[in-house]
Amino acid sequence: MMTNMNVSLKLFLEYLQIEKNYSQYTIEHYQHDIREFQLFMSEQAIQSFADVQYMDVRIYLTKLFNKKLARKSVARKISSMRTFYKFLLREKLVDLNPFSQVAIPKSEKRLPDFFYEEELAHVFEACDISTPLGQRNKALLELLYATGIRVSECCQIRLPDLDMYLSTVLVHGKGQKERYVPFGSFAQDALEQYIQQGRKELLTNNGHDFLFVNFRGGPLTTRGVRTILNSIIDKSSLDGKIHPHMLRHTFATHLLNNGADMRTVQELLGHAYLSSTQVYTHVTNDYLRKMYMTHHPRA
Structure with a gap:
C-alpha cells in the first residue's frame, strides 16, 4: 500500500512540474505537506489515500491546531491536500475528495512592514x-x-x-x-x-x-x-x-x-x-x- 501511495505522490509532483510549471520551491512545499499527512495516516492505520474519510481529516486538523500552528500554515496544508486529492480524482485513483468540505481558516490580517x-x-x-x-x-x-x-x-x-x-x-x-x-x-x-x-x-x-x-x-x-x-x-x-x-x-x-x-x-x-x-x-x-x-x- 505504501508503494502505491508513493507512486501517486510521484505522479502528482510530475504533474506540478510539467503541467503546472510550478517552481521547485513550491513543489517541495507540496511534497512536505503530503508526506506529513502520510505520517498521520500511518498513525491512524489508514492504508491508502482512497480510505481517508471526512472525519479523518477533522482529526488531522485537530492535531495541526494542537501544535499551535499559525492559521496561515494550516490553510496552506489544507490547500495542498485539497489540490492533491483533486489530482487523484482526475486520475481516478480515489472516489472522493475528503478535503473538499473543509473550510480554509482565514489568515490574520497583518499589514506588511515597511520603511518610511x-x-x-x-x-x-x-x-x-x-x-x-x-x-x-x-x-x-x-x-x-x-x-x-x-x-x-x-x-x-x-x-x-x-x-x-x-x-x-x-x-x-x-x-x-x-x-x-x-x-x-x-x-x-x-x-x-x-x-x-x-x-x-x-x-x-x-x-x-x-x-x-x-x-x-x-x-x-x-x-x-x-x-x-x-x-x-x-x-x-x-x-x-x-x-x-x-x-x-x-x-x-x-x-x-x-x-x-x-x-x-x-x-x-x-x-x-x-x-x-x-x-x-x-x-x-x-x-x-x-x-x-x-x-x-x-x-
Whole structure:
C-alpha cells in the first residue's frame, strides 16, 4: 500500500512540474505537506489515500491546531491536500475528495512592514562604499528598493540580465515567469560602481556571471542577503531587525503613496492576482491617516 501511495505522490509532483510549471520551491512545499499527512495516516492505520474519510481529516486538523500552528500554515496544508486529492480524482485513483468540505481558516490580517522614506535614508547611509563589500551592499540595497523584486529573484540575476542602457533588469520570477523591471539612477550608479570595482575584487578566481557574490566570490544566497541586511541595520541609527521582504513592501507602499496605479504596481511586483497587491492599499491608507492627523489643524 505504501508503494502505491508513493507512486501517486510521484505522479502528482510530475504533474506540478510539467503541467503546472510550478517552481521547485513550491513543489517541495507540496511534497512536505503530503508526506506529513502520510505520517498521520500511518498513525491512524489508514492504508491508502482512497480510505481517508471526512472525519479523518477533522482529526488531522485537530492535531495541526494542537501544535499551535499559525492559521496561515494550516490553510496552506489544507490547500495542498485539497489540490492533491483533486489530482487523484482526475486520475481516478480515489472516489472522493475528503478535503473538499473543509473550510480554509482565514489568515490574520497583518499589514506588511515597511520603511518610511526618512528611515530608509539612514539605511542607505550605513553602507561604506570605500570597500568592495560595502559597494556590493549598497548596490544590493539600491536594487531591492528600486525594483521591489523578491530576494530569491535577486540572487538569480546574472550580468546579461542587466541592461544598463535602458536601466532594466530581466527578472526570473515564480513559476519560471519572466518580467522586465526598470530601476532608477541611484540604483544604476551603485550597480556600475559595484560591477566595475567591488565585484571584480570579490570574484577572485570564480568564473561565474551571477551579479551578486559573497566574500568568497561565490554566488550570494538568500540567507546571505538576510545577513547583509541585518548587518546594515546594525550599523545604522535604526532599531530592530529587517527582513528582506520589507524592501519589497517599502517599494510598493512608496509607489502607491506617490500616485502609482494598482495595476502598474501589480506588474512590477510580478503578482499573478490584483488581490495580492491590494494589501498595500491598507498600508497607504494608514499612512494617509497619519499625515492627516499630523498636519490638519482640526485633526
